[in-house]
Amino acid sequence: MKKLTGLLIVVLLAVVGLYIGSIQLDRSQGITGNNTLNLYNWGDYIDPDLLTQFEEETGYHVVYETFDSNEAMYTKVQQGGTAYDLAVPSEYMVERMRDEELLIEIDHSKIEGLDHLVPKFLDQPFDPDNQYSIPYFWGTLGIVYNENLVDGDEMNTWADLWDPQYEESILLIDGAREVIGLALQKNGYSLNSTSDAELAVATKDLNALADNVKAVVADEIKMYMIQEEAAIAVTFSGEAADMMWENEAIKYILPEEGSNLWFDNFVIPQTAQNIDAAYAFINFMLDPEIAAQNADYIGYSTPNQSAMELLPEETIADEQFYPGEEKIGNLEVYEDLGPKYLGIYNDLFLEFKMQ
Amino acid sequence: MNRQARKYFFIPYTLWLGFFVFIPMALIVYQSFFNIQGEFTLENFITYFTSSTYLSMTLNSIVFALLITVFTFLISYPTAYFLTQAKNKQLWLLLLILPTWINILLKAYAFIGLLSQDGSINEFLAFVGIGRQQLLFTNLSFLFVATYIEIPFMILPIFNAIDEISPSYISASKDLGANQWETFRRIIFPLSMSGVRSGVQAVFIPSLSLFMLTRLIGGNRVITLGTAIEQHFLVTQNWGMGSTIGVVLIVAMFITMRITREKKKGRHKE
Numbered sequence: 001m002k003k004l005t006g007l008l009i010v011v012l013l014a015v016v017g018l019y020i021g022s023i024q025l026d027r028s029q030g031i032t033g034n035n036t037l038n039l040y041n042w043g044d045y046i047d048p049d050l051l052t053q054f055e056e057e058t059g060y061h062v063v064y065e066t067f068d069s070n071e072a073m074y075t076k077v078q079q080g081g082t083a084y085d086l087a088v089p090s091e092y093m094v095e096r097m098r099d100e101e102l103l104i105e106i107d108h109s110k111i112e113g114l115d116h117l118v119p120k121f122l123d124q125p126f127d128p129d130n131q132y133s134i135p136y137f138w139g140t141l142g143i144v145y146n147e148n149l150v151d152g153d154e155m156n157t158w159a160d161l162w163d164p165q166y167e168e169s170i171l172l173i174d175g176a177r178e179v180i181g182l183a184l185q186k187n188g189y190s191l192n193s194t195s196d197a198e199l200a201v202a203t204k205d206l207n208a209l210a211d212n213v214k215a216v217v218a219d220e221i222k223m224y225m226i227q228e229e230a231a232i233a234v235t236f237s238g239e240a241a242d243m244m245w246e247n248e249a250i251k252y253i254l255p256e257e258g259s260n261l262w263f264d265n266f267v268i269p270q271t272a273q274n275i276d277a278a279y280a281f282i283n284f285m286l287d288p289e290i291a292a293q294n295a296d297y298i299g300y301s302t303p304n305q306s307a308m309e310l311l312p313e314e315t316i317a318d319e320q321f322y323p324g325e326e327k328i329g330n331l332e333v334y335e336d337l338g339p340k341y342l343g344i345y346n347d348l349f350l351e352f353k354m355q
Numbered sequence: 356m357n358r359q360a361r362k363y364f365f366i367p368y369t370l371w372l373g374f375f376v377f378i379p380m381a382l383i384v385y386q387s388f389f390n391i392q393g394e395f396t397l398e399n400f401i402t403y404f405t406s407s408t409y410l411s412m413t414l415n416s417i418v419f420a421l422l423i424t425v426f427t428f429l430i431s432y433p434t435a436y437f438l439t440q441a442k443n444k445q446l447w448l449l450l451l452i453l454p455t456w457i458n459i460l461l462k463a464y465a466f467i468g469l470l471s472q473d474g475s476i477n478e479f480l481a482f483v484g485i486g487r488q489q490l491l492f493t494n495l496s497f498l499f500v501a502t503y504i505e506i507p508f509m510i511l512p513i514f515n516a517i518d519e520i521s522p523s524y525i526s527a528s529k530d531l532g533a534n535q536w537e538t539f540r541r542i543i544f545p546l547s548m549s550g551v552r553s554g555v556q557a558v559f560i561p562s563l564s565l566f567m568l569t570r571l572i573g574g575n576r577v578i579t580l581g582t583a584i585e586q587h588f589l590v591t592q593n594w595g596m597g598s599t600i601g602v603v604l605i606v607a608m609f610i611t612m613r614i615t616r617e618k619k620k621g622r623h624k625e
Contacts, residue, residue: 069589069590071589071590071592072589074592075588075589075592168489171574174570174575176590213576214489214492214574215491215492215573215574215575215576216570216574216575216576217570217571217574217575218570220467220571224471227471227472227473228472228473229471229472229473229491339391339392339591339592339593340391342590342591342592343391343591343593346586346587346590346591347408350408350412350578350582350583350586351408353575353576353578353582354408354411354412354415354578
């Protein structure tokens, strides 16, 4: 008993000591509520050097928190109790959060550098006139393959994934919209389809794909492809860029049937405490040099025209990451399906996973 | 101590039970009666019990949980038994519990390293001439890792139960002419059943809803009810359906407790 009490006291003292220490540390760095920016972003989605640079230039302290899905981010913001000043949802989530009044309208007089962005990426249907969001990165969904294991000439379309020679060799991204979307596009339908007949065709096709699927995973795809655990994967362009950096045999293609075009965007949630810091950060990231450095680090495609000019020639010339007009025309942006069809998509996906 | 004072000691427990057990459970049951439009309905339960997807998923989960429990038991019982006979039993016990201090996610990643195409296990298989096998994303690897993770939760209660058996029972049994096996079968095993029950409860229920391992080790080729709950809360935002599955799990828990509870046969009770 005495020992236990002693142990308890030691633990309590350590806790108090650490708490006081952390307050002291914060104070010595000049961190108080007023000059903190709470940034809520995807994991590994910004060059950490830029955060330091931002802190040095503006004096704001950045608290960086990460999420791994739009829905997880949405749930946290919607439930309240958080004080995120800036979040980075994808387009369909911007639409949904705007409709549910979770976002603060952006005051364009406080934004500098919007003219650096490619005009065709502004004023998108999910957010007319960019009232609530500023694009951060954009990209596509496509097929990654290892050219040592797969013949590149035989991999051009979504339909090629169904080829029986790829038995047990495909990794799929764990997302209902992505997987059902590719089956819809394979059949020439829109990936925002809300036609039950079209969905039935897509599901039937997907079930036939199950034999070729090795696993349905998320971030781990990167690791598995680099280690050559799998030959083929369906994933996002930026992930592909990372893999290609690590393993030269890896190639990325945009399927000929078309694919998904997505945007991740800065938004200011209703929960924001420090709106000035949010604007300061948006402006900082719109700066062409900063945006170029960030794009070079992350590997996704920047919507910043002026930054593109600063990027290496071969990056911009790469049709798979900066597709030309003709290919971009083939790409579709996700629309918010509404709860009913979102539910249906997810149930179909769950059924597919159970195969 | 007088009655009045004793009452106050119950306040923290009552509050704890209320806030962290009864209210959350009531909320889950309450939520399960609402569909995605927020209307009060039995729709979720009807969907659950008429959809082949959910039913086969439930069957799947139960089969996997059963297998995990059986394997865990088969490994844990002998281990716990020999531990009680060992010299430095507390030290050995500590060594067995030590892995539970490591985060389950880290352990899962360690297994990915072991089971992958270039992992140590495949290196070994290639070395002895069997050749590389696809280990990751198979039912077998999922069962293997889940069993590994659950083992300490089975060993501990069984160890305690066997350790508490008074040595005089065993001496008495031997004096009366029973051999080792008979002593084990008639004395030790029946008296350690309480530990086995707690162990089964501690392993079976969590195994029904393991969802992280199903993705990391099973590559989502193994689907349990936990996967569906996660998806309904995070992706579809259909909290009603998610709660319905939660209610099914709670009911399953009560059934398990009921089956594994101590049978009162009128004889001595602790």
